[in-house]
Amino acid sequence: MSQSPSQPNRLAQGGQVDRSRTLNFTFNGKRYSGHAGDTLASALLANGVDIVNRSFKYSRPRGIVAAGAEEPNAVVQLGASEAAQVPNVRATQQALYDGLTARSTNGWPNVQRDLMGMVGKVSGAFMPPGFYYKTFMAPASLWMTYEKYIRKGAGLGNSPTEADPDHYDHMNRHCDVLVVGAGPAGLAAALTAARSGSRVILCDEQEAMGGSLLDSREPIDGAPAVQWVERTLEALGAMDNVTLLPRTTANGYHDHNFVTLHERRTEHLGDTAPTRDGRRQVRSRLHRVRARQVVLATGTHERPLVYANNDVPGNLVAGAVSTYIRRYGVVPGNRLVLSTSNDHAYRAALDWHEAGREVVAIVDARANPDGELVERARALGIRVITDSAVIEAKGANRVSAARVAKIDAQLFTLAGRVEELACDTIASSGGYSPVIHLSSHTGTRPLWRDDILGFVPGTLKGMTSAGGAQGIYALPAVIADGIDAGSQAVQANGQSAEPFEAPLVAPIREGESVALYQIPHEKPTLRAPKQFVDLQNDVSAAGIEVATREGFESIEHVKRYTVMGFGTDQGKLGNINGMAIVARCLRRTIPEVGTTVFRPNYTPVTFGAIVGRHCRELFDPERYTALHQWHVEQGAEFEDVGQWKRPWYFPRTVNGKKESMHEAVARECLAVRERVGILDASTLGKIDIQGPDAREFLGRVYTNKWAKLAPGRVRYGLMCKDDGMLMDDGTTSCLGENHFLMTTTTGGAAGVLEWLELWHQTEWPELDVYFNSVTDHWATMTVTGPDARKLLAEITDIDLDREAFKFMDWREGTVAGVPARVFRISFTGELSFEINVQANYAMHVWKTLFEHGEKYQLTPYGTETMHVLRAEKGLIIVGQDTDGSVTPEDLGMQWAIGYDKPFAWIGKRALSRSDTRRTDRKQFVGLKPKDPKVVLEEGAQIVFDPKQAIPMVMSGHVTSSYYSPSLGQGFALAVVKGGHERMGDTVYLPMVDGTVHEAEIVSPVFIDPKGERQNV
């Protein structure tokens, strides 16, 4: 056959590429052309590009080895623009499109002449496994420096530095039968299940469905196999119960038949997704499939043989040679030597020969190969060398010859003289490995089968495997097995199967294969030229042998020591060969060595697809109060509290200058202390509790007493876990004899509700009590300050007289004309009224308050001011001043502990444990810095003796610290060992910069210790 001049390796005919459509592309800065239907890999081979990358560790030149997901070398960086960069794309899986721009991920400054390659060549012999660990171990602080250059040298691809213009999405799916892989087994399984009425999803990772049939030599029903593929796909496509997902990789097989499918919808069309009707299409989609049955028809990966210099460009696996010739019309060389342990690899030589190029020899490890394909090769006059193998490839940037010798695989020695055959391509095959990755994701142990020399999936409920994945390789048997697997899946769902009649495929008589992994060399493994096992991670047979000599016997340890099977490769080509070498070194069998477990993802998935729509403003829900718009219009700065957006402070513009947070907070604090302020406290958790046993229940979950709380009264409560540690606090109001309203911290709301349900449902189901979250139903506005009563009195019918409406009372009435509950509780230490109205009325009430509040200079304040005001009063915030190791007693809140309550409330018993009775526990105190200008750092450690040797004994830490405008100085809350007995002591806070602050331990209540201001 003749060849295209611009693509020297492209055949004039054959394959499924469209020669009338030429596509231009750029690889490593050079322009090439290919055809529609090409992958980037087939187009590179068509153009005679030998070197596609530099190896990870030794920086050796590497070429294309395979034709599918198992390709270890041709891993490229894709994208013409910065925003479109995609790392880690396999050229064998990337469809060619016009304008495609790619470059090698490894190789600096370039793949042809590589600086690191010199290092590799010089030091290669001195880079045993663990080289990086051993060499760059000390000092640890320098690792970051080393790593920068190692990474630059190794090249692991780059993530884009600009925002991705594309979008991605997720889709949840359910089906009766998910079939993974649309080769002969998968198509047969899918058709059987579909005919039986099951809801079927059939996915396949390749550009076209058909799997091995796309390059099969074997006719089906007397016609080329692709015609059967077309007919079958047509039949499936016409059924409503079938979803076909081409270009879709099943990447992860998770618990309970949950499978994630990565559908690349537009990756074959360009760098970014095209637009349709002015809208950009979804670039790729993650399908989250819950399948009742999963049929794995994932096929096989052919194992290359492990011989010396088997990584020189021009070394391929045999099946890939057939794929490139038959599917893409590309012959990846001129003179072929094939090294094989089996019959099926003969196809590569037959295809090569039919393409009109020279097959120098077929080197067969068997003594008397006699299968049908062998006979056909011999009949074509192809030289078959038996009992032998290629022991070494010659050549630097491309294979120039194969060194061939008789071998004794059992004794692992050569058994005859070495012959050198000039050639530019060596194809090898050590047999097939079923693709068991997906089944391994579930934790299912693969099973070794001596008859096929490979692992097959173990058993898992809801999973079947079929065809090549199950170790069945002959085409008629594969189709029959697919039909069978489809029937089994349908029947497992309790339905009756309707299998179809298998098409006619003539069986091919095959001779027996032999076990062949690493090929012996004249020199021992450690001194022979490198024999690569894992090309992507640069793991050689010698490296594995060294690992076993150093005592790494477990396959898992060998894996971690040599990095075999790591990373995006996940051991697709090399794992079995690696295990065989470990087995040889340890004189064990492969099943005795065992296998490592493959992990998701099968091939890399872009972050875009994983994230889907859950990014930017949709990353996490945002919760707004009913007053949010007002805060926005007032220019509030916001703070995230859980999912809530809360006003942090309200900066004003004074003389054309916007206040800093410090200035705004100082102003807001003084407004509350001197006049009146208002806070949107709607985010506080609110739980409505009803039932005859509500009061009893409260007594069990709170540390303090609830038996006598009368309707109209409010009480502050502490909630502990049963270990005695504080978990939440808040006020609970008695709305009626059997009706209470509990408030929780903003962040604790959902957790506290679940906590109450937990105790009610699991321990005390006999209590008649019900809980409901009403957080969003009520808006809460806190009016606080000396003028609070005067302001509220203008717009309410509730009697606000200090005797009629006492501190810790609540009243029902109207505020601004709408029904309201008003609670006289205080988190600021000032006279306070918390107005609760239905959320829909909130804006009206809030605005009415401001209309009337103008004359009182009513000032809105945010969470920062709230924190300062409450800290001045020594009021804790759970989760800031406590951390899950603080008891109520540590906080000095003995007044809120009802030790004499009849029921052993949650946390009570733990408070008498020896640990909680220790007198040197960290206790809650105030700290007054000796220098009034100092605001201590929150989290700063406290020591009693600053002169002690480092490491010092840390005796406490600062939990809250602010500048107090009212006090005119900094102040802090802290926990200090034995702090309650240390009032007046001086403690020290050594800082990172060497300064040491001094502070005096004082009461945590800095303002109005008698509580007179809130009780007016």
Added chain:
Amino acid sequence: MFHIYCPYCEEHREEEEFHPKGQAHIARPAEPEACSDEEWGDYLFFRDNPRGIHHELWVHAIGCRKFFNITRHTASYEILETYKMGEQPTITAESLAREEKAGHVQVAEGGQQTVGASDAALASVKGAQG
């Protein structure tokens, strides 16, 4: 991601709707004050960590808000059954051992999920988890 049958909703739902709450059937001592420090410490802090059958407390947090129990195999992650609060499991490590000895394959009833790979099957293939 688990597919969990809520015995109250009587439907399989995605794991995202549930929260795990630790080992099931940990009863709070009726008289905490009567417990020694050690007994109380056991109740508070010590939990089983079996390889095999484990009874767990879960809550249908974004659903019916009901707490219920799950019997799960901690190696295969298979859920063998789910049952309501106050009920006892029909499948336990002991019952499975008995059934396995007798050579029976168990299928749970009603809203329960079926039994899958047994310990023996899991142990039959060598190789550590990677």
